[in-house]
Amino acid sequence: MLTKKLPTLQSFQVLVSRYASQLAHQQYDVIVVGGGHAGTEAAAAAARVGAETLLVSQKIQTIGALSCNPSLGGIGKGQLVKEIDALDGLCGRAGDWAGIHFSILNRRKGPAVWGPRAQLDRQYYREFIQSELLSTPRLTVLEGSVEELLVTEPKPDEPGQHRVTGIRLANGSQLVSASSVVLTTGTFLAGSLFVGQTTVPGGRVGDAPSSAGLSHTLKERLRLRMGRLRTGTPPRIVKESVDLSLAVLHPPDTNPTPFSFLNKQTRCKPEEQLPCHLTYTTPGVEKVVKESLHLNCHIHQDTKGPRYCPSIESRVLRFPGRQHQVWLEPEGLTSELLYPQGLSMTMPPEMQLSLIREIPPLQRAEIHTPGYGVQYDFVCPTQLSPALQVKSTQGLFLAGQINGTTGYEEAAAQGLWAGVNAARRALSMPPVTLSRTESYIGVLIDDLVCRGVTEPYRMFTSRAEFRTALRPDNADLRLSLKGFEEVGCVSSERYQEALRVKNSLADALAALQDLTLSRHNWRKMLPDVHISDAKNSVLNGMAVLQYNQVSYEMLASCFPEVLCPFVEFSQRLKIEAVYKPHCDLQKKEMDRIQKEESMFLPQDIDYFSLPVSLSQEVREILDRFRPSTLGAATRLQGMTPAAIVHLLKYVKQTK
Numbered sequence: 264m265l266t267k268k269l270p271t272l273q274s275f276q277v278l279v280s281r282y283a284s285q286l287a288h289q290q291y292d293v294i295v296v297g298g299g300h301a302g303t304e305a306a307a308a309a310a311r312v313g314a315e316t317l318l319v320s321q322k323i324q325t326i327g328a329l330s331c332n333p334s335l336g337g338i339g340k341g342q343l344v345k346e347i348d349a350l351d352g353l354c355g356r357a358g359d360w361a362g363i364h365f366s367i368l369n370r371r372k373g374p375a376v377w378g379p380r381a382q383l384d385r386q387y388y389r390e391f392i393q394s395e396l397l398s399t400p401r402l403t404v405l406e407g408s409v410e411e412l413l414v415t416e417p418k419p420d421e422p423g424q425h426r427v428t429g430i431r432l433a434n435g436s437q438l439v440s441a442s443s444v445v446l447t448t449g450t451f452l453a454g455s456l457f458v459g460q461t462t463v464p465g466g467r468v469g470d471a472p473s474s475a476g477l478s479h480t481l482k483e484r485l486r487l488r489m490g491r492l493r494t495g496t497p498p499r500i501v502k503e504s505v506d507l508s509l510a511v512l513h514p515p516d517t518n519p520t521p522f523s524f525l526n527k528q529t530r531c532k533p534e535e536q537l538p539c540h541l542t543y544t545t546p547g548v549e550k551v552v553k554e555s556l557h558l559n560c561h562i563h564q565d566t567k568g569p570r571y572c573p574s575i576e577s578r579v580l581r582f583p584g585r586q587h588q589v590w591l592e593p594e595g596l597t598s599e600l601l602y603p604q605g606l607s608m609t610m611p612p613e614m615q616l617s618l619i620r621e622i623p624p625l626q627r628a629e630i631h632t633p634g635y636g637v638q639y640d641f642v643c644p645t646q647l648s649p650a651l652q653v654k655s656t657q658g659l660f661l662a663g664q665i666n667g668t669t670g671y672e673e674a675a676a677q678g679l680w681a682g683v684n685a686a687r688r689a690l691s692m693p694p695v696t697l698s699r700t701e702s703y704i705g706v707l708i709d710d711l712v713c714r715g716v717t718e719p720y721r722m723f724t725s726r727a728e729f730r731t732a733l734r735p736d737n738a739d740l741r742l743s744l745k746g747f748e749e750v751g752c753v754s755s756e757r758y759q760e761a762l763r764v765k766n767s768l769a770d771a772l773a774a775l776q777d778l779t780l781s782r783h784n785w786r787k788m789l790p791d792v793h794i795s796d797a798k799n800s801v802l803n804g805m806a807v808l809q810y811n812q813v814s815y816e817m818l819a820s821c822f823p824e825v826l827c828p829f830v831e832f833s834q835r836l837k838i839e840a841v842y843k844p845h846c847d848l849q850k851k852e853m854d855r856i857q858k859e860e861s862m863f864l865p866q867d868i869d870y871f872s873l874p875v876s877l878s879q880e881v882r883e884i885l886d887r888f889r890p891s892t893l894g895a896a897t898r899l900q901g902m903t904p905a906a907i908v909h910l911l912k913y914v915k916q917t918k
């Protein structure tokens with residue numbers, strides 16, 4: 264079983280305050296502001312790369328807190344968790360530690376789009392993250408609120424280029440300097456909370472918003488384009504007041520699949536996992552929503568909310584007369600609360616109670632904490648480079664919800680990458696990028712910096728053109744090797760394991776390719792499999808493994824000497840075989856994109872005087888977004904194929 268000695272919150276607090284007294288006027292390589300999903304990954308990644316790192320967050324006890332749903336992963340999001348883990352990030356291992364209900368979503372589809380997901384114990388998750396941060400060398404944690412960013416004005420030889428030099432903390436105006444600062448303030452930037460007709464400043468229930476000074480620096484001094492978004496959370500319900508026998512039982516997978524490539528099992532034993540339950544709204548729910556509309560100011564705001572995680576008010580108003588799903592999910596192994604996924608709402612608390620009681624299992628339910636909405640400022644992410652650095656401010660990196668995304672996994676992925684690049688900058692190493700041909704993290708960052716956001720951005724498998732190659736099962740091979748050899752954020756232990764896997768898979772694939780038999784002989788060997796007739800009379804083991812009915816174990820029992828040594832990889836080999844034809848076909852397209860990604864566009868080009876044939880509109884787009892590569896330019900909205908050809912010619916000439 265997975266075991267680990269976790270510190271108590273008290274010991275974490277003691278350590279943090281001991282550091283705090285030594286901080287004044289210290290110089291760090293990297294300062295990370297905010298201890299949410301982006302901030303914790305950023306701080307840990309920066310320290311792994313080798314930077315002396317300071318993580319400052321408003322409250323120690325909320326470091327690693329799950330603000331909303333106690334779950335991790337899912338379709339598209341599970342891929343991000345696997346990739347974060349492959350880069351030695353925290354959330355995959357934290358998920359294995361805190362998971363209390365594991366399931367692979369989308370199993371009816373191919374393994375490329377399976378979504379590993381787990382319901383989590385909130386407290387276990389937070390404790391694991393805090394414990395990891397404590398044991399990370401070169402990382403100091405400080406409780407405090409950052410009041411202001413310290414930035415220098417642009418120099419005459421670098422017009423428009425500010426440079427960050429550190430932070431100023433609230434209470435005592437303590438200054439801390441650093442070469443790089445990563446801002447990960449989530450929903451806290453100019454945050455306002457909404458319930459019924461009441462609005463109060465806040466970043467999350469029980470937490471104050473980020474100080475006005477921070478927003479002021481971003482908007483007024485750095486002149487960054489900002490926008491406003493919103494999200495919401497459901498009421499938490501007292502478990503013993505719910506009649507779960509009236510809902511449909513959804514058990515977890517019998518054998519929990521860990522997120523982390525380093526874990527063979529999860530902390531929670533299979534039989535200790537808790538079930539979820541499914542129920543539905545009734546016409547009564549719609550009635551309460553409509554009757555309370557005039558008392559619900561959040562729903563009337565123009566601000567964009569998360570389209571794929573809408574409030575019950577939005578669902579009912581958009582699709583009247585329908586039944587909507589409500590998942591009743593445990594909040595922890597011993598928690599007294601249930602999380603009703605699908606019932607995010609912002610009406611007055613007494614109406615929230617009336618609404619939930621219209622749902623049969625919740626007829627006598629009691630609310631522990633009412634649902635609420637939050638609105639916050641975000642920075643338009645097209646102002647960032649693919650390293651997540653603000654293009655106009657050297658050393659300032661942004662990650663997470665502040666970039667207009669929603670979700671823990673999206674935040675954690677950006678955090679890790681911003682932390683890596685912040686550390687590399689501080690240590691005078693060149694920035695690193697991830698292409699959309701090699702990872703979902705690359706897709707996420709590319710979408711943000713090239714296309715921007717008009718509503719809270721979340722990951723889907725459909726966003727990744729090369730999803731059959733970017734599978735959850737092979738994230739280690741795609742990223743752990745690069746993470747160690749080129750990026751510097753992966754431990755040698757993980758690297759050695761990824762190498763072992765890579766070499767074993769290569770040997771196994773070679774062994775399968777070498778097993779060349781006539782179709783007739785394969786039929787004799789596998790009588791229950793319908794091996795088709797075709798022109799080529801011989802087939803190798805790889806081609807046979809592509810048949811639905813054939814498992815690696817079946818082939819290993821036919822050729823035990825050659826194939827049994829690799830049986831630990833049987834599922835991965837089956838998946839490799841199934842996707843090989845498709846991945847081979849996509850290779851050409853991936854190569855083309857990789858080539859374009861390697862053609863850098865200088866950041867100081869004057870697009871208006873470029874001596875090539877480009878329309879004024881295209882010049883304006885290029886000037887506004889300043890794509891860093893030709894590949895990024897191709898994905899800007901409004902770019903024409905002709906403009907790309909001219910730009911390509913120009914890049915080739917100037918090389």
Ligand code: FAD
Pocket residue numbers: 296297298299300301302319320321322325326329330331332407408409410447448449450451452466467470472473474477494495496569572607635636637662663664665668669670671674675
């Ligand atoms: P956060 O997790 O918000 O962390 C920000 C951190 O920064 C906090 O620790 C805060 O204390 C700290 N901080 C802020 N300002 C300062 C400062 N000046 N100085 C020091 N520290 C500071 N996601 C979904 O996918 N689906 C949902 O339905 C959903 N609903 C949500 C509902 C609510 C009410 C909230 C609050 C969030 C919701 N989310 C939802 C979003 C999810 O919580 C975030 O996407 C995710 O937590 C973002 O991670 P982050 O690291 O960017 O920010």
